[in-house]
Amino acid sequence: MTARLTSRMTIDALLRRVQAAGGFATVLAKGDETAGAILLVCSERGTTTSLLERTVDLDGHYRWTPCGPQDVESAADRDSYIRRRRAQDPDLWLIELDVADAERFAAEMT
Template sequence: MRVTTDLWVSALLRRVFSDGGFAAIVKRGAGEAGAVFVLCRNRLGEVWLFGPAPQTSYDSARPDDRYFSQLYAGDDAQAIEARLEKEKRFDPDIWVVEIEAGQTPVDELISVTTP
């Protein structure tokens, strides 16, 4: 059984904080099953946006896991805001979580797949 989005996001925030990073919920979506977008920043101003991976990326042996794919990488904050606004218009129940990872790399905090 898949955990609720609210619980999953809480666990992500706790893990980021425990590793010396910072995390905040930018937009709270549907508590039970909202899609999660993760915005990652580093101290050099680089930004990455990760969103739900396509269904073809999911492993049939682990159907309850959450997988993410990289949607953007760079330093243009306006491009990310435009992308998130587009996603919010499509689905107003999305979650947006911003993190600045500490000791643990982002790809270890969330399951990132390549298309």
């Protein structure tokens, strides 16, 4: 069995990496410290580019999966999706990354 980082440790590492690269990263909503799901709002220069959620594949490995509305530029649709997800799962972390190629930073943290 492979040891896994807690949600909090994964998020802290991701925040530090993005900030070290000159980007902006923040926790918008806290979830369960140990095993809370993580939803990333990926942005570049203030424009949302994607929503990603950390999921577990069939082999038990983490991966970042696109989620939510495909038109992420629609703030109303995006915000509605996020509100529904938080209502369904109060242990969900909501993290915003504003850095060039935010998806790459997430992929490196799986």
